[in-house]
Amino acid sequence: MTESGNPSQPENLNEYNASHIQVLEAREGIRRRPGMYIGSTSERGLNQMVFEVVTYAVDEHLAGHADTIDVTITSDGGVRVADNGRGLPVEVEETTGMSAVERELTELSFHSKPHSGYGVCGGISGLGLCVVNALSSRLTVEVHRDGHRWTQEYEKGIPITALTRHEEGSGHGTTITFLPDTGIFETTRYSFAALSQRLQELAFLNGGLAISLTDERPERPVRYHHTDGLRAYVTHLTPYPPSLVHSPAIAFESENQDKTIFVQVAMQWNTWSTGGFHSFANSTRTHEGGAHEQGFRTALKDLVNDYARRHRHLGTDDEDLTIEAIHQGLTAVVSVKLAHPVFEGSTRTKLGNPEADAYVHEVVREHLADWLHHHPDEAAAIIRHTLNAST
Template sequence: MTESGNPSQPANVNEYNASHIQVLEGREAIRRRPGMYIGSTSERGLHQMVFQVVSYAVDEHLAGHADTIDVTITADGGVRVADNGRGLPVEVEESTGKPAVERELTELSFRPNPHTGYSVSGGINGLGLCVVNALSSRLTVEVHRDGHRWTQEYEKGTPITALTRNEESSGNGTAIVFFPDADIFEITRYSFATLSERLQELSFLNGGLAISLTDERPERPVRYHHSDGLQAYVAHLNPYPPSFVHSPAIAFESENEDATVFVQVAMQWNTWSTGGFHSFANTTRTHEGGTHEQGFRTALTNIVNDYARRQHHLSADDEAVTAEAVQEGLTAVISVKVARPVFEGATRTKLSNPEADAYIQGVVRKHLTDWLDHHPDEAAAIIRHILNTST
């Protein structure tokens, strides 16, 4: 991760190989209890299958290797996810006699070694591809790597062909086509709107990553690419310029010294809504908040009160402005990427890492205070807005 927003330095393509795969347990556990891995077997779980494959591709972007992800809802009911990352490893591991790509798709595994380039990961702790394969009636993987195109086919998580080396290829990347198992899922028809909303969200959270979605039922392509990242996300959430208390949105980012916490914030006050917080940890929406959101809210309230008193908007005898008043009309997006995320519950919707709270408080205090000091007119408008809502 760097101050410019690139979460990590690119790892060499050869550093991601079979030695990074560690076995936990087999596919039958997934098929017996799918809800433990994707939340449910309803429409929510169905779409989670897509997001898990996309998460692998996003991890390749975070590692500095992929800048494009193409998602297609196929006419025959499947989904294809393709990226231009390094490509899944194809070499045969000596201890098992299996290609690394087969292990990734058939064994509950994870990538704990930082040399893979995955300093952060947005999937089910690296288990996503195996879970999707186990819950699919059919899956085909196509890898462009090591100078060739490689393919392999699966049924219900079991390989039915060997990994095959095909024609020469000069590119790199992975494409996975899968069909949800009707014996597992209550519904197998994908919603374009549901997929589109999440893919657009991911494009906001990963500035510079281009994500496309095509529906072949009939064809309906969209493409998301936001170089402004979270500022563009706030603009999307705040669509009415006349209501802005200030413009543009305030945005900043920072990374700690040992590159284990990377935080991005964009925020803007408006008069048309009560506001709202959108917080994320490793690109997963944390609907229940957590330590990263707690740190932001605490620092924000303290900074607004400190600034209001320094600029004599509040006297020494005035009561402090409440957190509720400070947040009235505020639209904010907080995205944190941590090397070892700790979530409460299987749904991964509340972050528990204590270091996220402390680090974000410091980042917000430094960057927001600097912004207020360097934008006195906008700062005065924000304080007036907050004080008016508190009366």
């Protein structure tokens, strides 16, 4: 037996201490495990790169500083995203000697842009620009701010030029152009259809924001601008007017007193389809649902049954209408924007905030009850449709 302390003693394989912990720099960690940040290295992850940059621009809109986002798939296979927001900050921090632009594009823990409004972070990781930079073979940022045009270039997340000030100008905004790294992605060919669908969705969710998509492979420009927001979205999802149980679509929105949560709802019953439920948190589709969906469904079930009984569509001995019957033919969109969203699950597509449940429930009870009261004919048609669906 080898004595304790003998250099020839084999290492204890069960030992675990600080020397075994490997700390990766932001760029290295992202490039080694890209799926942790954008979901995959397939076409889905490739498209997510675009959405991460667009999300940053959408935040500028929510903060009241941008109303236009232009996305271009360039002829060389890259993507350019331009907005007319405030522009990334360009000042240099004395302690690091780095510009705010460079820190935003290279550090995981840094957030130079002060999110006003709801502090929205709609990307998968919430670290969009840094992640996109690390996973791009080339990235160029162009900022119009503080009376000048500024540029900086990167290769695989590493700056190859300093932030450079150019000619004077009065414009404002940020343009980011990037080429995905072919050594990381399984494909570097973007799906125009997938990008178009998501950008149109973002335009619906953010009323008044104009988003364009141009493909230079050949050129196929589209532009989305929906001042009517979620009502326009529901109309888009229910395209056959003769099938509508009521018209126009029901739509309402509300913000809590602390301005930490904003709720938008649009809904339309129809006889053409079985309907569908679309929920979003900070413009990200919550495929697994969560608190906001729970608040909507509970309020809707209680309210429809209360209305049906008060107006004698249901007798005292009749059972309540089920949520399945109420949802038959209902197309609904619920969007919440929160200061501190809590996403659950590995894909971050389920909202866990209990305050979202409570506030959505409150908003639906108040506003839908008011709508039913002021539209008795349409309300009666909805109840008849629901009763037919329950038989």
